[in-house]
Amino acid sequence: MYTRNGPLTHIRVLDLSQTLAGPFATTILSDLGAEIIKIEKPGTGDQTRHFSPYKNGESHYFLSINRNKKSVVINLKEEEGKKALWDLIKVSDVIIEKFRPETMTKLGFSHEKIKKQKENIIICSISAFGKTGPLGNKAGYDIIVQALSGLMSLTGEPNDPVRAGIPIADLVGGLYGAISILSALIKKEKSNKGLIIDESLLDNMVSLLGYFSGSYFMTEENPQAVGDKHPFIAPYGKYKAKDGFMVLAIYTEKFWNLFTKAINKIEWADDSRFKLNENRILNENELNFEIEQILQERSIEEWTIIFNKYGVPSAPILDVKGILNYPQVKSRNLIKEIEHKQSGNIKFIGTPIKFTNEKLNNNNPPPLLGEHTEDVLKNILKYDKNKIIKILNEY
Amino acid sequence: MYTRNGPLTHIRVLDLSQTLAGPFATTILSDLGAEIIKIEKPGTGDQTRHFSPYKNGESHYFLSINRNKKSVVINLKEEEGKKALWDLIKVSDVIIEKFRPETMTKLGFSHEKIKKQKENIIICSISAFGKTGPLGNKAGYDIIVQALSGLMSLTGEPNDPVRAGIPIADLVGGLYGAISILSALIKKEKSNKGLIIDESLLDNMVSLLGYFSGSYFMTEENPQAVGDKHPFIAPYGKYKAKDGFMVLAIYTEKFWNLFTKAINKIEWADDSRFKLNENRILNENELNFEIEQILQERSIEEWTIIFNKYGVPSAPILDVKGILNYPQVKSRNLIKEIEHKQSGNIKFIGTPIKFTNEKLNNNNPPPLLGEHTEDVLKNILKYDKNKIIKILNEY
Numbered sequence: 001m002y003t004r005n006g007p008l009t010h011i012r013v014l015d016l017s018q019t020l021a022g023p024f025a026t027t028i029l030s031d032l033g034a035e036i037i038k039i040e041k042p043g044t045g046d047q048t049r050h051f052s053p054y055k056n057g058e059s060h061y062f063l064s065i066n067r068n069k070k071s072v073v074i075n076l077k078e079e080e081g082k083k084a085l086w087d088l089i090k091v092s093d094v095i096i097e098k099f100r101p102e103t104m105t106k107l108g109f110s111h112e113k114i115k116k117q118k119e120n121i122i123i124c125s126i127s128a129f130g131k132t133g134p135l136g137n138k139a140g141y142d143i144i145v146q147a148l149s150g151l152m153s154l155t156g157e158p159n160d161p162v163r164a165g166i167p168i169a170d171l172v173g174g175l176y177g178a179i180s181i182l183s184a185l186i187k188k189e190k191s192n193k194g195l196i197i198d199e200s201l202l203d204n205m206v207s208l209l210g211y212f213s214g215s216y217f218m219t220e221e222n223p224q225a226v227g228d229k230h231p232f233i234a235p236y237g238k239y240k241a242k243d244g245f246m247v248l249a250i251y252t253e254k255f256w257n258l259f260t261k262a263i264n265k266i267e268w269a270d271d272s273r274f275k276l277n278e279n280r281i282l283n284e285n286e287l288n289f290e291i292e293q294i295l296q297e298r299s300i301e302e303w304t305i306i307f308n309k310y311g312v313p314s315a316p317i318l319d320v321k322g323i324l325n326y327p328q329v330k331s332r333n334l335i336k337e338i339e340h341k342q343s344g345n346i347k348f349i350g351t352p353i354k355f356t357n358e359k360l361n362n363n364n365p366p367p368l369l370g371e372h373t374e375d376v377l378k379n380i381l382k383y384d385k386n387k388i389i390k391i392l393n394e395y
Numbered sequence: 396m397y398t399r400n401g402p403l404t405h406i407r408v409l410d411l412s413q414t415l416a417g418p419f420a421t422t423i424l425s426d427l428g429a430e431i432i433k434i435e436k437p438g439t440g441d442q443t444r445h446f447s448p449y450k451n452g453e454s455h456y457f458l459s460i461n462r463n464k465k466s467v468v469i470n471l472k473e474e475e476g477k478k479a480l481w482d483l484i485k486v487s488d489v490i491i492e493k494f495r496p497e498t499m500t501k502l503g504f505s506h507e508k509i510k511k512q513k514e515n516i517i518i519c520s521i522s523a524f525g526k527t528g529p530l531g532n533k534a535g536y537d538i539i540v541q542a543l544s545g546l547m548s549l550t551g552e553p554n555d556p557v558r559a560g561i562p563i564a565d566l567v568g569g570l571y572g573a574i575s576i577l578s579a580l581i582k583k584e585k586s587n588k589g590l591i592i593d594e595s596l597l598d599n600m601v602s603l604l605g606y607f608s609g610s611y612f613m614t615e616e617n618p619q620a621v622g623d624k625h626p627f628i629a630p631y632g633k634y635k636a637k638d639g640f641m642v643l644a645i646y647t648e649k650f651w652n653l654f655t656k657a658i659n660k661i662e663w664a665d666d667s668r669f670k671l672n673e674n675r676i677l678n679e680n681e682l683n684f685e686i687e688q689i690l691q692e693r694s695i696e697e698w699t700i701i702f703n704k705y706g707v708p709s710a711p712i713l714d715v716k717g718i719l720n721y722p723q724v725k726s727r728n729l730i731k732e733i734e735h736k737q738s739g740n741i742k743f744i745g746t747p748i749k750f751t752n753e754k755l756n757n758n759n760p761p762p763l764l765g766e767h768t769e770d771v772l773k774n775i776l777k778y779d780k781n782k783i784i785k786i787l788n789e790y
Contacts, residue, residue, distance in 0.1 A: 007582035007590070024605070032578045051606075055613050064609030111751075130749065133726035143623075143632070144710045147642040148721065152633075153714040154560030156551065161633065161640055161712045164559045165549030165620050171603050175570040180748045182577035183427045187402035187753075189584055195402070196751045203727055203747035208566050210419070210744075211446075212715050214459030217742040218450050222716040228538075228558050237538070238547075238556065245556055247542040315539045317556045319548040320607050321617040326543065331528035332598055347612040349605075352598035353575045354525065356506075356591040358582075 002068065002364045006033030011185060014039060014088055015069065016097040018046040020142075020167060021126050021201065023065050024174025026096060029181065030068035031351035031362050037088065037376060038069040038367065042394060045073065045369040055343040063346055063366050071367035072376045075394045076107050084391060085109070087381045089118050093188070094181055098126040101137050111196055120194040122184040124177055130200030140201065145169035149205035154212065157227045172208065173201045234280040234287060235259070238317070241295045241303050248291075249313040253277065262310035263294050324349075340365040397463065397759045401428030406580060409434060409483055410464065411492040413441040415537075415562060416521050416596065418460050419569025421491060424576065425463035426746035426757050432483065432771060433464040433762065440468065440764040450738040458741055458761050466762035467771045471502050475786050480504070482776045484513050488583070489576055493521040496532050506591055515589040517579040519572055525595030535596065540564035544600035549607065552622045567603065568596045624683075629675040630654070633712070635687050636695045643686075644708040648672065657705040658689050719744075735760040 011034040015026045023046070026036045040046055051061040072088075075081035089095065095114065097104060104110060104125075111123055125131065128140025146152050146163045156162035177199055184195035206213075212223045228237035228247070238245045250256050253276065260268045268274045273283040280287050295303060300316045307314040316322070323329060336350040351360055377383040377391060406429040410421045418441070421431045435441055446456040467483075469476035484490065490509065492499060499505060499520075506518055520526065523535025541547050541558045551557030572594055579590035601608075607618045623632035623642070633640050645651050648671065655663045663669045668678040675682050690698060695711045702709040711717070718724060731745040746755055772778040772786060 007578040007585070010585065020605075028574060048606075053610060053614050060609035060613045061606040063613075064606045129723055130727055131751070133723045135723045139708070140710075141644045141646065141708055143642050143644050144708060147710040147712045148718060150713055150715045150718040151559070151561060152642075152712050153717075156557050156560070159639075162551050162557055163623050163633075163642075164546070164563070165551070166546060166603055166605070166607065168559070168563065168603070171605070172567075172570065175567065175574065176747060179423060179570065179573050179577060180750075182574060182581065183402040183748070184750070186577065186580055186584070189581070190402070190405065193753070195753055198749040198751050200727065200747065200749070202723065203729055203749070206718060206724055206729055207744050207747040208561055208563070209715060209718075210415070210561070210566070211443075211456040211459045212561065213719060213742075213744050214455035215448060216715050216719060218455045218458075219448050222714050224714075225560055238558075244554075247538050247547075247558075249536045249538050251536065313534070313536055313539060315535075315542040317542045317547050318545055319617050319619075320545045320604060320611050322548075323543060323545040323601060323604075324608060324611060328524055328528045328530045328597065329601055332525055332595065334598055334601055347608075349602050349608050352571060352595065352602040353578070354593045354595070354598070355575075355579070356526070356593050358588070358590055 002070070004033045004035065004068070004362055006031070006358070006360045006362065008032045008034035011035065011094065012037065012092045013094040013096060014092045016095065016099070017126065018098070019048055020065065020170040021173030021177065022096050022098045023048075024171060025124070025126075025177030025181065026069065027065055027067060028174060028178040028351070031353060031360060033360070033362060036069040037092070037372075038066065038071050039076075039085065040071055040073050040369060042073055042075050045071070049369065055346070058340065058343045058366075058368075063340070063343065064348055066366035067348060068362050068364045069367055070372035070376060071370055072373045073370035074373070074391060078394055080387075080391050080394060082108060084377065084381065086117060088376075089114060089121065091380060092118075092121065093185065094122040094124065096124040096126070096177065096181070100139060101127060101131055115194070118194075120188055120192050122181060122188060122194050122197070124181050124197040124199060126173055126177055126199045126201070128201050130203060131198045142167040142169045145201045145205055148202055150209055150212070151205060154223065154225050156225055158225045161225070169201050169205050172204050173199065176204045229284070232281060233277060234284045235291055239288070239295050240292050241298060241300045243299045245317050246295075246300045246303060247315050247317060251313065255313060256280075258310045259312045262306050262312050263291070265294070336363045338363055338365050342368055397465070399428045399430065399463075399757055401426070401753070401755045401757065403427040403429035403580075406430065406489065407432065407487045408489040408491060409487045411490065411494070412521065413493070414443055415460065415565040416568030416572065417491050417493045418443075419566055420519070420521075420572030420576065421464065422460055422462060423569065423573040423746070426748060426755060428755070428757060431464040432487070432767075433461065433466050434471075434480065435466055435468050435764060437468055437470050440466070444764065450741070453735065453738045453761075453763075458735070458738065459743055461761035462743060463757050463759045464762055465767035465771060466765055467768045468765035469768070469786060475782075477503060479772065479776065479786060481512060483771075484509060484516065486775060487516065488580065489517040489519065491519040491521070491572065491576070495534060496522060496526055510589070513589075515583055515587050517576060517583060517589050517592070519576050519592040519594060521568055521572055521594045521596070523596050525598060526593045537562040537564045540596045540600055543597055545604055545607070546600060549618065549620050551620055553620045556620070564596050564600050567599050568594065571599045624679070627676060628672060629679045629682055630686055634683070634690050636690045636693060636698050638694045640712050641690075641695045641698060642710050642712060646708065650708060651675075653705045654707045657701050657707050658686070660689070731758045733758055733760050736766075737763060
């Protein structure tokens with residue numbers, strides 16, 4: 001049996017989305033205790049069930065993003081399936097979907113019809129560009145949104161744009177999806193009104209431009225990528241040690257003084273080239289060259305120990321293996337290990353949300369395709385045996 | 396007067412944070428209607444008030460991230476100031492802070508003491524690494540968290556890590572902060588319990604590793620950066636047109652067929668080098684070389700028109716100016732223009748959260764330092780004139 005605890009145990013969410021943005025939103029809600037009923041299509045289910053590598057037939061991708069959910073397979077193109085979805089809508093608080101804009105209507109589930117059946121339901125529609133505007137009906141993908149949003153233009157060296165190596169537009173879509181649904185739940189609990197959310201992955205990413213947009217609005221100068229350096233702080237960014245790169249972030253003169261001690265260059269405190277940040281910015285290339293000469297004398301690990309001792313803001317650049325085995329991450333108990341019916345022991349990264357006076361402990365395995373169809377039809381919808389068999393036979 | 400509408404109009408938040416992560420969380424809550432009382436220190440206030448460029452003395456950075464808030468200046472090191480904060484705590488629902496771990500206690504506002512004064516208050520403490528673990532007491536900055544989290548190692552080309560060009564660790568901190576506070580508000584409304592949130596920027600970013608961690612846990616192979624290309628899809632990523640870079644994302648054979656038509660290379664549909672994605676991946680360098688030869692014949696704008704006509708997933712890589720003037724962003728009404736007391740007309744990017752059946756319209760100017768001290772002391776705390784003058788004189 002699935003265990004659920006946390007602030008949302010009284011909430012039921014129908015998840016009609018697949019891939020990443022929608023499922024990430026519902027994973028967050030599940031971590032907070034909500035019951036998530038994931039509707040999947042017969043035969044194939046969520047497309048991320050089919051991305052290698054697999055363990056006993058289960059995809060790493062699907063397993064990484066679908067803990068705590070119940071998988072219900074129904075055919076939304078058949079009458080029995082449609083009827084079951086209508087019955088589920090009647091007993092749910094939230095619907096989340098990321099179909100092409102017209103698909104819900106074609107299937108017979110327009111927002112208007114849903115609202116007629118269940119006035120106070122919350123509907124969250126996620127799409128690349130939202131429901132309105134010149135691109136309102138277009139599909140889009142993470143890299144398309146990253147490219148349009150300005151993020152790529154600001155990442156890497158000037159005139160050589162780079163995308164973030166994680167699908168950040170989809171992930172931020174999950175975060176904003178959770179925020180908008182949670183706020184709508186508060187509205188519903190206060191006034192019984194069901195809000196309809198028109199979420200745009202592009203709008204989300206644009207909202208993260210913050211001070212870059214502030215600077216543009218104020219000066220009409222277009223912010224440029226600055227690589228790993230900082231436009232007005234030095235030393236800052238990526239530096240090469242003996243065995244690879246690490247980062248430094250010498251924000252203040254206090255940190256600069258500690259840094260000169262840590263690298264045994266206290267004479268720089270009186271060096272007119274480097275004395276103050278304004279001098280260091282003017283002589284940045286020379287400064288960075290000299291720093292790299294020194295850093296290459298020791299390993300990242302050695303420098304990290306030294307910089308920590310002196311209180312210099314610095315860090316190794318960890319890879320995935322490095323961070324998943326990092327003492328801080330281990331001690332925060334972020335990585336969970338559970339038993340999965342098909343794949344045996346599996347590990348995943350659990351919720352980063354921590355309450356010190358209420359432990360979240362929702363670490364149930366991701367579902368097999370259709371694992372909970374019978375359970376949900378029988379125990380939530382109270383369907384009789386014949387009806388259940390008919391639906392189960394549809395896939 | 397400030398106008399507030401949306402799901403959170405009944406919520407009051409005391410914001411003791413500064414810079415980015417905390418203020419971004421409270422900006423999101425303010426967009427949803429919450430009343431935000433920003434506590435600032437005498438003289439200087441939020442440090443982002445002092446980052447150039449400025450307009451009539453107001454910083455682009457501060458203006459971009461502090462709309463809708465009330466600024467109250469009190470001196471937390473003086474008795475009168477402490478007393479005012481205690482009185483504000485008694486009438487608030489949420490406190491958010493990003494002090495060094497020991498600072499709240501030193502100031503006399505330990506979690507325990509706050510809870511004794513107001514049992515059901517929600518406290519959100521944001522820090523780089525959380526309150527526990529070997530780094531639990533350390534300070535950290537956006538680039539430090541980006542470096543540790545694995546994000547940099549996955550961005551850019553292999554063995555040449557790059558940070559995301561926007562302060563994504565701080566911004567994701569704001570998003571997760573809003574999520575955890577909203578869920579705690581739901582808990583409070585159901586059971587009158589006030590949750591205490593121990594938010595770690597590093598934990599947040601690690602939680603975004605999703606399928607990269609899933610793949611590592613399954614195979615023990617360490618995921619590598621893949622630049623702008625895709626490990627198993629081609630053509631994909633950044634390509635050079637006549638006047639700069641654009642992106643392509645040819646996820647399916649259907650898109651490939653449309654793409655060959657769009658670039659007038661239908662013979663590639665039968666070319667054994669490029670026929671199927673598996674062939675294209677094997678011959679990726681040759682494919683990318685040939686595509687760039689063709690793309691360099693036309694401008695990004697010309698190709699965008701052609702690709703849109705054929706339904707090929709593609710996009711220009713827009714810079715900040717480009718996206719802020721992009722027709723889709725304009726039509727979504729994301730950019731707001733308001734009157735600011737000091738700076739005249741200012742623009743900012745408003746909330747990306749859109750409800751189709753309830754308009755959010757919280758576009759009040761960011762506050763001057765201490766603009767609302769008198770108002771809050773008088774109208775919320777009902778202090779008398781002498782007491783108010785005493786506090787106003789403290790800064």
